Each structure stands twice: as structure tokens, then as C-alpha cells.
Amino acid sequence: MNILDGKQTASAIKAEIAEEVTQMIERGERAPHLVAILVGHDGGSESYVANKVKACEACGFNSSLLRFNDDITEQQLLDEIKKLNEDADVDGFIVQLPLPKHINEQKVTDAIDFRKDVDGFHPINVGRLSIGLPGFRSATPAGIMDLIERYGIETKGKHAVVLGRSNIVGKPIATLLMQKAQPGDCTVTVCHSSTRNIKEICREADIIVAALGRPGFVTEDMVKPGAVVIDVGTTRVPDASRKSGFRLCGDVDFDNVAPKCSYITPVPGGVGPMTICSLMKNTLLARKGIF
């Protein structure tokens, strides 16, 4: 059993990005600049954004954090987005989700210029990923593909089972895994809450990507010996023994599943760091221009 070490892999990729940024600066070019918009004071969002800002530092990027109270109106937020769309000093920006209920998240996503949409959530980037065109790939699926690639895992003709059909993980990772590319070229099955025989389907999988948000859902009896298991779950479970009061729980019962796997991602330290790393890759691409 091998651990797919997202933390180490992400560090290596960030070091490569930092090296490229150093060269850009030596050539007299401006470093990439990522802006994050944070609305309100959700604990999870605060920590995600803090990690993104930290990753920018590691890569030599400029970063800015724009904070707004949760009583900001939708129109005010759309006006801020318009400013960032038009600001030539901003290469890419993200609006940390979730947003307060009075703001339409899709409207906000649609308002972002797709050439600065480094989260890859704009319909144009979603469509370009599906068609197989260059564009900003949604950060979590792109991070998973990078992890598979860096570990040299053979995927061609393998049966990948994706648990979950969300717009930001399930659907795009299914698309990337089926595409005629390396990594990719898998037979792909997508399972979800309406799937009847999910255990049987998982047992057929060479690769399982678990993105249901249900702690410990994937148990030992669902995994074929030698399978590759990618755990996207990051549910906060109360834990009085931690200073934070919680621990992050994946969708996989790691302790019992890991011994059966050829490769498995831990939580934390697996997909999470790779996701942030993809955001950095997208920001570098935005700086260099990909459209």
C-alpha cells in the first residue's frame, strides 16, 4: 500500500511554480496576482482562504484579500467583481463559497470574466473542460489528475467509479477520467444518492473517487484488492480532544481500507493540498494567458 501524499506533491509543484515566477521577475515581468473575495466570517471559509493566501506566498505570487460583511448586497458584490474583471493588475480571482443566502451564487459565478475565473466554475470553463479544450480546470478534479499523473498510475482502460455528481467534483472528475488522455481513458461509472447497488459497483472499481461528503462511507468490503482510492471528503466532525474542536473526516474508512489498496490518499494531506495547488497553477496560467 502506497500513500498518495498530496502535501508533498503539492509542495513540489509549488516549488516548480515559484522557480518559474522567479524567472518571470528576473525577466522584468510582474508576478501573478490572485485576489480572494471573502464574505462574512464562516470558519471553514476563513481557513480555506488563509491557506490560499499562504500558497500564494510559497509560489511568489502577489495576493490580495477583499473582505466584506455578510450584509453586502448582491449588487455591491457584482460591482466589486466588475472592478476586478477590469483591473489589469489582477490575473485571477475567486469568490469563496458559500455566500450568504440572499446572494445568488450562480449569478456571481457567471459575472466573473472567464479569463480570470481561476476556480474554473464559470460555464465557459466547465464547457471547455468537457470538450477537452484548454481552460481553467476546476481545482479539485485537476488536483486529483495531477496526483495520479505524478505517481505514474496507469489509468488507460481501468474502471473508475466516482461517488458523487456535484458540479465542482463528481461531474468534472468523471469527464477528465474518461477523456482520451494520459491520465484518463478510463471506463467511468458515476454513482450517487439514487444508486441502488453502490457496494457491488465499488467492488468492480480499479479506481474509486469518493466525493459524497459522508464520513467513512467507503468501507473495506467495498474495495477490490489493489484498487486506487482517492478521498475527496472533508467533513468537519466534532472532536473535543482537538484544540479546534473538530477533525476533518474523509469519505473513506481509511484504517480498514488502506491495507487493501495499491494507492490511497489520506485526509487531511491528500486531495486538499492538491486543490489549492491547482488554483496556483490556474493563476500562473492566467498570468501567462491561455485564451
Next chain:
Amino acid sequence: MNILDGKQTASAIKAEIAEEVTQMIERGERAPHLVAILVGHDGGSESYVANKVKACEACGFNSSLLRFNDDITEQQLLDEIKKLNEDADVDGFIVQLPLPKHINEQKVTDAIDFRKDVDGFHPINVGRLSIGLPGFRSATPAGIMDLIERYGIETKGKHAVVLGRSNIVGKPIATLLMQKAQPGDCTVTVCHSSTRNIKEICREADIIVAALGRPGFVTEDMVKPGAVVIDVGTTRVPDASRKSGFRLCGDVDFDNVAPKCSYITPVPGGVGPMTICSLMKNTLLARKGIF
């Protein structure tokens, strides 16, 4: 065994559209207007476009056919598209594919204003379909979903196996079948040329959508009794006994597979007429405004 009669279903839908158009005209509104661009003289393209023009007549639409020789330059074609984008009397238009080799099809598709892209091939419409937002849905997958809906076929929790991963059929029909909707909510497996045990996977399917373009690929031993079989294949096979010199062949060995199915589409007269019908629905939507 029941035939999924695409010809009859498409006729019924076109009659409904024609009724709506009659009411529009009675209210003093303009009828929807579809423009088709045809480059060169490919036999298949000629007949597809002729069928689309005929469908426009059945729906009470205005239609225009713009013909260009196959020596038209890419820039000239892009200029024509720009004119149509800006023409307020044109609700939607299509560029019949394939195009001559010296023209970049993706560039042409990207140049179409997505609000007039009634083929649903523009990345924004592909992305909106994936996310589950309103938009122009690619005509063949939308037609398949309509056929399933009109026949009242229960899909929730069923295992759908899609053969083929093309951008215009395989990927979008997989997305529509997995979406939390009725019809939809299926467990979906996508198979393709790199899939190893395609026969075994098909035998598990409650619904098979065959879109490989390989005549007679799906044989009797690959189909579970009671399965629903949707045949998207339309390969032209030489046939000296026909006036045209060819016949259309589906991906399914119809004669031997049909007796095992609960529902099956014939070729021709199944998915084909539904595809053209979806184009009419999209054109009506374009006239009414959906964005």
C-alpha cells in the same frame, strides 16, 4: 417489446410547436427564424440540412439556407457568422458540420453567439448543460431525453450504460442521465474504445445508449432481458438494392436485440427525427428568449 417511435413522437412535438407559433403570429409576433449555413456539397450534410428546412416548415418557422462553396476561407465564414450574430431577425443558426479541413470547426463554434447557438455546441451551452442551468441542450441528447419522457420510462436509480464519449452525444447524454431530474437520476457508466469488458458492462445495463458509430455492435448477448435500448448510430452502409445506393445502419443488431428489450429505437425513425425536433425546440426557445 415496444418501439420508441421517434418519427411519430417528433411529429407530435412539431405539431405542438406549430400550434404555439400560430398563437405567436395571432398575437402579432414574428415567427421563429432559423438559418442554416452549408459549406460544400457533402451528400450527408445536404440531406441533414434539407430535413432541417423541412422541419422548419412543419413548425411554421421561417428558415434560410446560406450556401458557400468549399473554398470559402475561415475568415469569410467567421464574417458571415458575425453578421448572423448581429441580425435581429435571426433567432438561431447552425453551421452544418463537417467543414472543409482548412477551417477550424472549434473556432467557428466559438464564434457563434451562445444566445443563437441552437445546436448547443458552444462551450457556454455545454457548460450550462453540465451544471444543470437553462441553455441550448445539444440536440441529440435532448431528443433522447424527450423520447424517454414521452414514453413515461422510469429512469430513477436505473443503471444506464453509454457507449461512446463524443462531445455531442456520449458526454452530454451521460450528464443528462445522471442529473437529479425526471427523466434522469441514473447511475451512469460511459464505455469507449479503451473499455475492456464492454460486453459484461452492457449486460448489467437497464438502459443502453449506443453512440459508437459501429454498425451492429450491440448484439443479443450484450443485452439484459427487459432493457431499454437507444440506438444513436447512423452509419451509411453501401446497399446496391437502394435507389440512394446505401442504407442507414444503427449500432444495434436490431433484429436479434429487439425481442429482448422492453423498449428499443429503430434506425431510421428513432433518435434521428428527435434530434431535428430538438433543434426546432431550441429555435423556439431562442425566439422566446431563455437567457
